[in-house]
Amino acid sequence: xxxxxxxxxxxxxxxxxxxxxxxxxxxxxxxxxxxxxxxxxxxxxxxxxxxxxxxxxxxxxxxxxxxxxxxxxxxxxxxxxxxxxxxxxxxxxxxxxxxxxxxxxxxxxxxxxxxxxxxxxxxxxxxxxxxxxxxxxxxxxxxxxxxxxxxxxxxxxxxxxxxxxxxxxxxxxxxxxxxxxxxxxxxxxxxxxxxxxxxxxxxxxxxxxxxxxxxxxxxxxx
Amino acid sequence: xxxxxxxxxxxxxxxxxxxxxxxxxxxxxxxxxxxxxxxxxxxxxxxxxxxxxxxxxxxxxxxxxxxxxxxxxxxxxxxxxxxxxxxxxxxxxxxxxxxxxxxxxxxxxxxxxxxxxxxxxxxxxxxxxxxxxxxxxxxxxxxxxxxxxxxxxxxxxxxxxxxxxxxxxxxxxxxxxxxxxxxxxxxxxxxxxxxxxxxxxxxxxxxxxxxxxxxxxxxxxx
Amino acid sequence: xxxxxxxxxxxxxxxxxxxxxxxxxxxxxxxxxxxxxxxxxxxxxxxxxxxxxxxxxxxxxxxxxxxxxxxxxxxxxxxxxxxxxxxxxxxxxxxxxxxxxxxxxxxxxxxxxxxxxxxxxxxxxxxxxxxxxxxxxxxxxxxxxxxxxxxxxxxxxxxxxxxxxxxxxxxxxxxxxxxxxxxxxxxxxxxxxxxxxxxxxxxxxxxxxxx
Amino acid sequence: xxxxxxxxxxxxxxxxxxxxxxxxxxxxxxxxxxxxxxxxxxxxxxxxxxxxxxxxxxxxxxxxxxxxxxxxxxxxxxxxxxxxxxxxxxxxxxxxxxxxxxxxxxxxxxxxxxxxxxxxxxxxxxxxxxxxxxxxxxxxxxxxxxxxxxxxxxxxxxxxxxxxxxxxxxxxxxxxxxxxxxxxxxxxxxxxxxxxxxxxxxxxxxxxxxxxxxxxxxxxxxxxxxxxxxxxxxxxxxxxxxxxxxxxxxxxxxx
Ligand SMILES: Nc1ncnc2c1ncn2[C@@H]1O[C@H](COP(=O)(O)OP(=O)(O)OP(=O)(O)O)[C@@H](O)[C@H]1O
Ligand SMILES: Nc1ncnc2c1ncn2[C@@H]1O[C@H](COP(=O)(O)OP(=O)(O)OP(=O)(O)O)[C@@H](O)[C@H]1O
Ligand SMILES: [Mg+2]
Ligand SMILES: [Mg+2]
Numbered sequence: 001x002x003x004x005x006x007x008x009x010x011x012x013x014x015x016x017x018x019x020x021x022x023x024x025x026x027x028x029x030x031x032x033x034x035x036x037x038x039x040x041x042x043x044x045x046x047x048x049x050x051x052x053x054x055x056x057x058x059x060x061x062x063x064x065x066x067x068x069x070x071x072x073x074x075x076x077x078x079x080x081x082x083x084x085x086x087x088x089x090x091x092x093x094x095x096x097x098x099x100x101x102x103x104x105x106x107x108x109x110x111x112x113x114x115x116x117x118x119x120x121x122x123x124x125x126x127x128x129x130x131x132x133x134x135x136x137x138x139x140x141x142x143x144x145x146x147x148x149x150x151x152x153x154x155x156x157x158x159x160x161x162x163x164x165x166x167x168x169x170x171x172x173x174x175x176x177x178x179x180x181x182x183x184x185x186x187x188x189x190x191x192x193x194x195x196x197x198x199x200x201x202x203x204x205x206x207x208x209x210x211x212x213x214x215x216x217x218x219x220x221x222x
Numbered sequence: 223x224x225x226x227x228x229x230x231x232x233x234x235x236x237x238x239x240x241x242x243x244x245x246x247x248x249x250x251x252x253x254x255x256x257x258x259x260x261x262x263x264x265x266x267x268x269x270x271x272x273x274x275x276x277x278x279x280x281x282x283x284x285x286x287x288x289x290x291x292x293x294x295x296x297x298x299x300x301x302x303x304x305x306x307x308x309x310x311x312x313x314x315x316x317x318x319x320x321x322x323x324x325x326x327x328x329x330x331x332x333x334x335x336x337x338x339x340x341x342x343x344x345x346x347x348x349x350x351x352x353x354x355x356x357x358x359x360x361x362x363x364x365x366x367x368x369x370x371x372x373x374x375x376x377x378x379x380x381x382x383x384x385x386x387x388x389x390x391x392x393x394x395x396x397x398x399x400x401x402x403x404x405x406x407x408x409x410x411x412x413x414x415x416x417x418x419x420x421x422x423x424x425x426x427x428x429x430x431x432x433x434x435x436x437x438x439x440x441x442x443x444x
Numbered sequence: 445x446x447x448x449x450x451x452x453x454x455x456x457x458x459x460x461x462x463x464x465x466x467x468x469x470x471x472x473x474x475x476x477x478x479x480x481x482x483x484x485x486x487x488x489x490x491x492x493x494x495x496x497x498x499x500x501x502x503x504x505x506x507x508x509x510x511x512x513x514x515x516x517x518x519x520x521x522x523x524x525x526x527x528x529x530x531x532x533x534x535x536x537x538x539x540x541x542x543x544x545x546x547x548x549x550x551x552x553x554x555x556x557x558x559x560x561x562x563x564x565x566x567x568x569x570x571x572x573x574x575x576x577x578x579x580x581x582x583x584x585x586x587x588x589x590x591x592x593x594x595x596x597x598x599x600x601x602x603x604x605x606x607x608x609x610x611x612x613x614x615x616x617x618x619x620x621x622x623x624x625x626x627x628x629x630x631x632x633x634x635x636x637x638x639x640x641x642x643x644x645x646x647x648x649x650x651x652x653x654x655x
Numbered sequence: 656x657x658x659x660x661x662x663x664x665x666x667x668x669x670x671x672x673x674x675x676x677x678x679x680x681x682x683x684x685x686x687x688x689x690x691x692x693x694x695x696x697x698x699x700x701x702x703x704x705x706x707x708x709x710x711x712x713x714x715x716x717x718x719x720x721x722x723x724x725x726x727x728x729x730x731x732x733x734x735x736x737x738x739x740x741x742x743x744x745x746x747x748x749x750x751x752x753x754x755x756x757x758x759x760x761x762x763x764x765x766x767x768x769x770x771x772x773x774x775x776x777x778x779x780x781x782x783x784x785x786x787x788x789x790x791x792x793x794x795x796x797x798x799x800x801x802x803x804x805x806x807x808x809x810x811x812x813x814x815x816x817x818x819x820x821x822x823x824x825x826x827x828x829x830x831x832x833x834x835x836x837x838x839x840x841x842x843x844x845x846x847x848x849x850x851x852x853x854x855x856x857x858x859x860x861x862x863x864x865x866x867x868x869x870x871x872x873x874x875x876x877x878x879x880x881x882x883x884x885x886x887x888x889x890x891x892x893x894x895x896x897x898x899x900x901x902x903x904x905x906x907x908x909x910x
Contacts, residue, residue, distance in 0.1 A: 042397070057822045079830065087826045094819045097847040099637045110836065111828040141638045141850060145265035159827065174264035279861045301869065309865045315812055316858040319481070321784030321804055328875040333867030341875065361784065363811055381866060448727055450767030454689045472798045477870040480798060481859040484805030485852035488813045491806070493845050496817060500833040508845075517849075528803045532810075535778060538720045541767070542681070542774055543688040605739035605756055612734075623838065630842025631849070639850045 005069050007031045007163060007191055008054065013063030014215075015049060023049050025215035026063070031191070038202035038222065039195045041212030047195045048090055050212065051165045054193075055087050068162075083112055086161030090168050090195075092148035096140040101127075101151050104140055108159040126158035130184060146177035153184070164192035170201055227291050229253045229385060229413055230276065235285030236437075237271060245271050247437035248285070253413070260424035260444070261417045263434030269417045270312055272434065273387045276415075277309050290384075305334055308383030312390050312417075314370035318362040323349075323373050326362055330381040348380035352406060368399035375406070386414040392423055445509065445588075445595045446548050449534075449541025452602045460598065461546030464527065467553055471523030479521060479645065486517050487525035491532065499623050506620050512587030513580075513628050515556030516564045519645055522556040523549065547598050555590035559583045568643045573633050580632025585625035592617050662780045668710035669780050672884040673789035676777045679891040684770050686898050692905045695898055696765035702894065703772025710776045717775065724771055728764040735760050783807050788876040797872050805859075809852075816851060820844050 008031040016022040023046040031037055041047050052058045054067065056078030065072050067081050089095045098104035105126050109119040127133050130150045135143075143151060149169065156164065169185070170178050178201075185194070185205045196202050202209055203222040211220045230253040238244040245268040253259055263269050274280045276289065278300030287294050289303050311317040320326035327348050331341040349355050352372045357365075365373060371391065378386065391407070392400050400423075407416070407427045418424050424431055425444040433442045452460070475483060490510045498505035514522045527549045533539040540548045563583045570576045596610040635642040663669070687699045707717065736744070736756030743751035778786065787804040791797070824840060831837050 043395070052822070055826055057825060079828070082826055082828045089819075089823055089826075091819075093851075094816075095823045097820055097823070098843050099634050099846070103843075107824075107829070107840070108827040111830070139638050141847075155827065176264075274861065277865055279864065301867070304865050305867055309862075311858065311862055313858070316855060317862045319805065319808055319859050319862065321787065321808060322876075325875050329863075329868075329873075330866035332873035332875060333869070333871075338875075361782075363808060377866065448724070448767060449770050450688070450763045450765075452688070454685075457688055468799070472796055475798060475802075477798070478860055480801050481805055481856040481863075482853065484802050485809055485813070485856040485859075486849065487802070487806050488809045489845070489848050489852045491810060492813045492817050493848070496814070497841055497845065498831075499841060500831050500837060502833060505831075510845075524799055524802055525806075528799070528806050531803075532806070535774070538724060538771060538775075541770060543684045543770060603759060605735045605759055608734055608738045626835070626838050627842055627845075630839045631846045634843050634846030635849060638846065639853065642849065642853055 006066070007033050007035070007068065009066040010054075011064045011066075013053070013060045013065060015046075015053060015058065015060050017049070022061070022215055024053075024060075024212075027215070027217050029210070029217055031193070034191050035208070036191065036206040037193045038206035038209040039193055039212065040197065040199060040202065040209065040220070045212040046215065047212050048167055051087060051167055051193065051195065054165060055082050055085055083159065084161055085163045085165060086156035086159055088153055088156050088164070088166045088169055090171070092145070092152040095152040095155060096143075096148060099139060099141075100136070101132075101138050101140055101143075101154075102136040104151065105155050105158045108155060112159060122158045122160070126154040129157050129188075130154045131180065146173050149173060149177065149181070153181075157188075162190060164188070164190045166192060166194045168195050168197070170196060170198060228288070229255050229257070229290065231288040232276075233286045233288075235275070235282045235287060237268075237275060237280060237282050239271070244283075244437055246275075246282075246434075249437070249439050251432070251439055253415070256413050257430070258413065258428040259415045260428035260431040261415055261434065262419065262421060262424065262431065262442070267434040268437065269434050270389055273309060273389055273415065273417065276387060277304050277307055305381065306383055307385045307387060308378035308381055310374055310378050310386070310388045310391055312393070314367075314374040315363075317374040317377060318365075318370060321361060322358070323354075323360045323362055323365075323376075324358040326373065327377050327380045330377060334381060344380045344382070348376040351379050352376045353402065368395050371395060371399065371403070375403075379410075384412060386410070386412045388414060388416045390417050390419070392418060392420060445551065445591055446530075446540035447544040447551070447595065447598055447602070449544060451606070452544050452547055452598065456598055456602050457543050457546060459546075460544070460548075460550050464523075464546040464549040464553070467520075467523040467550065467557070468527050471520040471525075471553075474520035475524065483518055483521040483525050484528075486514065487529050490514055491529045495533075495537070499627060501619060501623060506623060508624055508627050509552070509588055509591070510584075510624075510628065510631075511552045511556040511591060512559045512563075512583035512585075512624075513631055515559035515587060516567060516580075516583055516632065517642060518556070519560040519564065520557055522560070523553040526553040526556065551591050551594040551598065554594065555587040558590060559587045562586065564643060567632060567636060568640070570636060573637050576636035577629045577633035579629075581625040581629035583632065584628025585621055587628075588617075588621045588624045592621070661783055662710070662712055662716070662775070663782070664711055664780065666710050666780075667883065668706065668776060670881075670883065671887050672878050672880055673781045673785050674792055674878060675884055675888050675891070676781065677786075677789050677793060679887075679895070680774055680777045682895050683773050683891075683898075686895060686902070687766050687769050690766070690898070690902050691762070692902060693761075693765070694905070695902050696762065696769060698898065698901075699769030700765055700772065703769045703776065706776035707772050710780050712776060712779075720771065720775065721768070724767055725764070728760070728767065731760045731763060732757075785876075788874075788878070791874055791876075792878065801872055809855075813848060813852060817844070817848055820847060 010027060010029040013024060013027045014022050015024040039047050049058060053060055068084060072078055072081060096104050098107060102123055105123045106119045109122045127135060130153050132150055170181050182205060194202060194206055199222050209220050209222045211218045232249060232251040235246060235249045236244050237246040261269050275282055290306060294300055294303060318326050320329055324345055327345045328341045331344040349357060352375050354372055392403050404427060416424060416428055421444050431442050431444045433440045493510060494507050497508055499508060518525055530540055530545055530548050534541050563579050567576055567579045570579060599606045599610055690696055736752035737750050739753050739756040741753040741755045744754045744757050745752055787800055791800045829840060
């Protein structure tokens with residue numbers, strides 16, 4: 001991992017979903033390696049949009065995105081980004097689409113070109129990281145909300161990303177799963193951006209915090 | 223409305239979805255007329271299941287359900303229940319299945335055998351109750367999340383039910399819509415059971431609270 | 445595999461419309477009220493898939509048809525489901541057309557129904573994921589092959605000169621049928637493992653409790 | 656993103672009652688499909704072009720549709736006349752184009768364009784749910800109408816779910832290629848979409864039951880027949896009868 005320079009450098013980025021009002025407008029954001037950044041903001045303020053833009057699932061209408069030391073614009077530029085930046089989706093139901101937990105976790109490593117044995121190891125590791133050993137053959141569709149959330153995180157960790165983008169990882173969880181996620185995040189070494197409506201949670205897992213408001217980003221103290 | 227006796231009396235009810243562990247086990251619950259009951263519980267604990275059982279969409283494997291003064295077991299028994307008990311579904315996309323708002327709200331009254339004029343009146347009333355006048359001809363699937371939620375509630379209110387069962391009515395709403403729902407619920411005269419993960423919200427709209435845990439119901443103080 | 449607007453002369457179009465009307469009427473009779481949401485949702489899903497999924501094939505890509513799958517999931521209700529889907533395709537995207545709506549419904553729908561009789565029960569009774577996968581492949585291949593035959597037939601009936609189109613598309617179709625088979629196989633295998641209830645039509649598992 | 660948009664607008668055509676529009680379109684399509692004479696076909700195209708202008712169809716989407724259709728027609732023109740036997744009409748690069756073949760291809764092209772234009776201007780401009788209501792009032796079987804409405808209602812919902820699922824696959828470094836892995840992945844994607852749809856369909860049925868549904872649909876929407884609709888009916892009847900008359904006096908079925 002290139003430890004020099006910035007992890008992420010966004011300059012003058014604007015984004016609009018449709019003809020409507022832009023969701024993000026002339027946004028600047030720089031994140032250095034190893035930082036853990038919290039992201040708050042009202043519903044529909046554009047937090048998810050920002051994360052999706054970082055991995056190139058949405059393309060900005062304007063501005064420049066530099067990730068992992070390189071300017072990225074074409075779909076092909078983002079292939080490398082997606083192998084090194086792990087995105088946890090807001091809704092775990094969107095993240096799990098393979099029949100079994102095992103296959104779902106193996107999907108990423110296989111796309112990265114790992115062989116069978118490496119993939120199996122990655123699956124085992126990822127499951128033990130989130131404390132879900134023994135879930136390999138469970139049908140993803142039948143898991144509970146909290147289990148789905150943890151397995152989703154395992155699918156991301158299995159790709160051994162250098163950076164984590166976590167979209168409301170603790171949302172809709174009961175207190176027990178909530179605590180499990182919190183301590184897991186604290187134990188992970190990666191740089192990360194964490195979106196949440198829960199400011200206490202953010203304060204305990206991140207090092208600094210930003211608020212999305214009226215299409216802009218503002219540094220805040222929590 | 224029969225004001226004597228209980229609104230709802232559930233005795234020794236058990237329910238399992240499949241061969242697995244039962245979701246509800248030997249549950250007892252009595253609700254008197256006019257009460258407003260909150261229901262909390264972890265994800266997958268069986269809150270939705272309980273509401274669906276009350277309107278007969280799911281049939282208990284064991285135990286006895288008495289609603290509006292009568293024991294109910296067959297599908298036909300529940301026809302009357304469904305005309306007098308309004309269920310707001312957890313996901314408004316499941317509830318709004320007609321093309322336009324107007325038709326969707328009219329669906330219930332028409333099934334109740336109301337004529338055209340009465341139905342029109344019911345549609346107008348329901349919309350004005352939730353503060354959505356002028357939405358008659360809007361296409362339901364173009365509505366925003368908060369609007370969908372309010373229209374869903376209107377479809378329920380249009381049937382002029384004596385009891386409301388509300389499954390996470392404030393979930394996924396921004397503060398403004400949230401407040402709108404809260405004050406609307408406070409202004410409604412009906413008895414209701416409200417499911418939510420938000421304890422403050424429940425405290426402000428209900429008179430007592432129950433927690434679903436390990437298949438049982440427990441009275442709690444909020 | 446549509447017959448485009450204008451290609452079919454009146455006789456062929458009328459024959460297609462009559463056959464389709466018969467099939468759709470049977471389908472509507474078989475479809476209980478309770479099954480309408482199911483038929484509609486399956487039709488929407490397949491409609492979306494056939495519109496946006498592009499399965500890579502060499503330098504190009506093909507859209508799946510999934511009528512075998514529709515048949516296995518919906519039985520006779522696949523007939524009205526395809527009528528609706530094809531009408532919407534004609535209206536929204538100009539695939540097919542209205543005078544050829546009957547022929548195209550027949551071309552898509554009847555093979556689907558055939559697959560229902562041939563494979564639905566077997567898939568329901570299959571124990572292993574692999575078996576379901578293979579039955580799915582068979583359903584996909586059978587349905588699309590039958591559709592091809594019906595399509596070619598109606599094209600040749602529409603004018604002998606049009607046979608050249610059939611000849612030229614024979615080879616590409618072989619490739620398309622293969623991919624459709626594999627694709628359908630994976631979907632059926634998935635459903636058999638994750639949600640076996642998919643293959644039980646609601647009226648088989650529960651009739652209305654009160655007649 | 657939506658895949659169920661119609662050509663919206665505020666022209667006279669948009670304001671017409673959808674019921675006569677459905678009927679007129681159908682009769683027109685049948686007449687044109689039956690026709691074997693260039694004057695009828697050409698007038699058909701002219702009527703279509705006129706309606707397209709009257710309903711102010713947006714140029715680009717319309718051009719795209721016409722282009723897609725006529726690309727196929729170009730193939731027909733190159734293929735059929737050069738492969739069918741018979742007297743050559745002309746030669747291009749010393750390849751003979753047969754008389755019959757050219758007429759066949761020309762006939763098909765005219766019919767397809769005429770029907771497309773009328774279909775798009777008259778029906779493509781109806782809000783899709785009103786189209787469902789029109790079908791209902793034209794006594795289409797109730798189940799079929801409701802199947803149509805439900806399908807419409809959930810197309811965009813499912814399309815949205817598809818887009819989200821595809822995004823998560825991309826985020827996990829998925830790149831489509833001609834491989835079993837790709838086909839399997841799309842298979843799972845589609846499987847998941849179907850599972851969600853089937854589960855949803857059960858919840859919808861439940862929601863319907865809760866609102867007193869007992870196996871009977873009640874219609875609510877009603878149309879009003881205005882004077883302009885009467886004018887439209889009269890005009891279309893005259894035009895369509897004129898078509899039939901010309902077809903009849905031209906006699907025969909020769910193209
Ligand atoms: N596919 C889309 N098409 C059109 N508009 C969209 C789309 N996705 C999101 N939006 C709109 O963009 C805005 C920002 O959405 P986004 O999902 O980024 O919000 P968010 O901050 O993540 O909110 P939440 O806290 O609810 O997750 C919202 O107004 C939303 O309605
Ligand atoms: N149709 C079904 N088939 C099998 N299991 C089901 C079905 N519906 C729900 N379950 C299971 O039953 C349990 C209770 O589900 P229920 O929907 O009642 O939970 P809930 O308390 O409403 O949770 P949430 O807060 O997430 O809405 C869960 O474990 C769920 O997975
Ligand atoms: Mg978000
Ligand atoms: Mg629930």
